[in-house]
Amino acid sequence: MSESEQPxxxxxxQEVLDAADVAWDVETDVLVAGAGGTGLVxxxxxxxxxxxxxxxxxKxxxxxxxxxxxxxMIPAAGTHLQEEKGIEETPADMARDILEKNHYEADEELVHHLARESVNLIHWLVDDWGVNLHLVDDFKYPKHSEFRMHAPVGNNGANLVAELVELLEARENVELLTNAPVTKLVAEDGAVAGVVAGDRREEYIxxxxxxxxxxxxxxxxxxxREYCDEEIEEALxxxxxxxxxxxxxxxxxLGGDLAYMDSYQGHATVARDTxxxxxxxxxxxxxxxxxxxGERFGDESAGYSEFAVDVLRQPGGVAYEIFDERIFEKLTGxxxxxxxxxxxxxxTEAETVAELCAVFDVDADRAEASLEAYNAAVEAGEPDEVGRExxxxxxxxxxYGTRVTGALFHTQxxxxVDEDARVLREDGSAVENLYAGGGVANGVSGHGAGGYLSGNGxxxxxxxxRLAGIHARESLTE
Known part of the structure; x- marks a missing residue:
């Protein structure tokens, strides 16, 4: 779809049809539109x-x-995986980190609710469904005060998805179809009654x-362009x-209210050349x-989302990442x-900073000075020239080094939605039978890119x- 055709x-x-104008082809109890993390869970x-x-x-x-x-990686506070590592913290600690990162601009009640539910989510995935998750306890992502990232094999979301898909495909009461976009909702008197799906041939479900x-x-x-920062409009x-x-x-x-439409997650280090x-x-x-x-231009530990904008503001919208063999070997595998x-x-590998800079056409003298200043601050245990500590x-x-650029990952x-992920109207009433999660719902990152804490997505x-699936299930079996 070309940009001009994007709605x-x-x-x-017309995104919603009247049920009176529809002849149903098939029916189901729970219809999930989308098979990413939200939909699969x-x-x-x-x-x-x-x-x-x-x-x-x-689709x-x-x-x-x-x-x-x-x-x-799924952040969670108070899990038995943490306890096994001697880590004791509460959901309130996790909520505090989220809110401090977004300067308390997010819905505080919702943040605390999701933080409390995070431990239930991890225990449910690991203990009830046997999903393979481990606690990342050798480094902390920016602005996390504790080790709370629960990650799949290889620290790779594709592996988590593969496990969830395998679990669903083993269930006789689940049907998962690809190349099957939901194109409209169908409602009766304001309550959702089904969907229209299909690309080449429409089906009413x-x-x-x-x-x-x-x-x-x-x-x-x-x-x-309509909702987000100007800096991210043309980003990769x-x-x-x-x-x-x-x-x-x-x-x-259908009357659903909107919030935080300017919120997004950026990433500061996408390798520009590959x-x-x-x-x-x-x-x-x-x-x-x-x-x-060759100059540092900000505190990298502020976070990869916030720092993405800083990278895009540099000449050519690029920066140069420098690290060493210790880091290379630690992350390999x-x-x-x-x-x-x-x-x-x-x-690119090089014995000296000057050799590395020659490959990327970076001012070597200033880059060497920047690295020396960083090392001196680390040795002294003090904040460096950009405030990183x-x-x-x-x-x-x-x-080792690479040329990087800032990128847009997803909107937030x-x-x-309410605590059960039901879609709400501006007056606080729920759109009957409709739930939303992930990028469809208002997130917990406040506004812009700076409020994103690693794992918020x-x-x-x-x-x-999980909350939507539970409420839908329980409301149909009462």
Missing amino acids: TLSDDR AALAACENPDLTVTVLE APEPGGNTSLSTG AAAKVILATDGFGGNRRMI YFGSDGNTGDGIRFGAD GALSTYAIVMNGGILVNED QFDDFDEAVELGAY DGVHTLSPPY GGLV LTAALGFG
């Missing part, structure tokens, strides 16, 4: 009643969405409950192509970024993203997905 909320489009929660039929429709050729493109899990609008440039898009705002438009056409993601674990283990003048970037030739190890030869605003995606 926005301001277009005069929602379906898993809903199908726990074997008497209910659950249908998952994904892409494969399930996964943005979750497949992520590290798959009656459903007692509909869960919108089509993610946000990162792949819709018209909507990005690193999310799923299917994220074109469909669910948000469907829900809004298109590979250069995992931010490089930075959090001591890597630094300089511009073409630990992060699938890192291994893939290495295989693609994203990183998380340094533990100095950088030493041999060095959308339909307002999956906190809302999987958290709301």
Whole structure:
């Protein structure tokens, strides 16, 4: 779809049909639109009643969405995986970190609710369903006060998706279809009654409950220009192509309220020459970024989303990541993203900073001075010239580097939902039978890019997905 054809909320489009004008082709109990993290978890929660039929429709050729493109790391506080490592913290600690990162601009009640539910989510996935998750306890992502990232094998979201899909395919009451986009909702007197689905041939599917899990609008440039920062409008898009705002438009056409539509997650270190993601674990283990003048231009530990804008503001919208062999060896075999970037030739090795800078045409003298200043601050245990104070190890030869740019990963605003992920109107009433999660729903990152704390996306995606599936299931079996 060309940019001019991409729909926005301001277009005069009919996103909802009247049930009186529809002849149903098939029916299901719970219809899940989208098979990313939100949709897969929602379906898993809903199908726990074997008497209910659950249908998952994904418009892409494969399930996964943005979750497949992520590290798959789920923040949670108070889990037994933490306790086994001697870590004691409460959901309130996690909520505080989220709110401090977004300067208390997010819905505080919703943040605390999702933080409390995070432990239930992890225990449910691991203990009830046998999903393979481990606690990442060798480094902390920016602004996390504790080790709370629960990650799949290879720290790779695609592995998490594969496990969830396998679990659903083993359930007799679940049908998961790809290349099957939901194109409209169907409602009766304001209550959702089903959907229209299909690309080449439309099918009308009656459903007692509909869960919108089509993610946000990162792949819709018209909507990005309408709602997000100017700096990110033309940035490289690193999310799923299917994220074109469909669910948000469907829900809004039924009167669903919207919030935080300017919120998004950026990423500061996408390797410019290969298109590979250069995992931010490089930075959090001591890597630094300089511009073409060899100068640091901000505190990298502020976070990869916030720092993406700083990178885009540099000449040419690029920066240069510098790290050393200690970091290279530590991440090898630990992060699938890192291994893939290495295989693609994203990183250049050199014995000196000057040799590295010669490859990228960066001012070597200033880059060497920047690195020396960083090392001196680490050795002194003091904040460096840009205010960064998380340094533990100095950088030493041999060095590695790559040219990076800032990118847009996904949006964080959308339909307002309650604690059960039900879509709400402006007056606070629920749109009957309709749920939303992940990028379709308002997230917990406040406004812009700066409020995003690592893991916020999956906190809302999987958290709301599970809550929606539970409420849909229980409301149909009362």
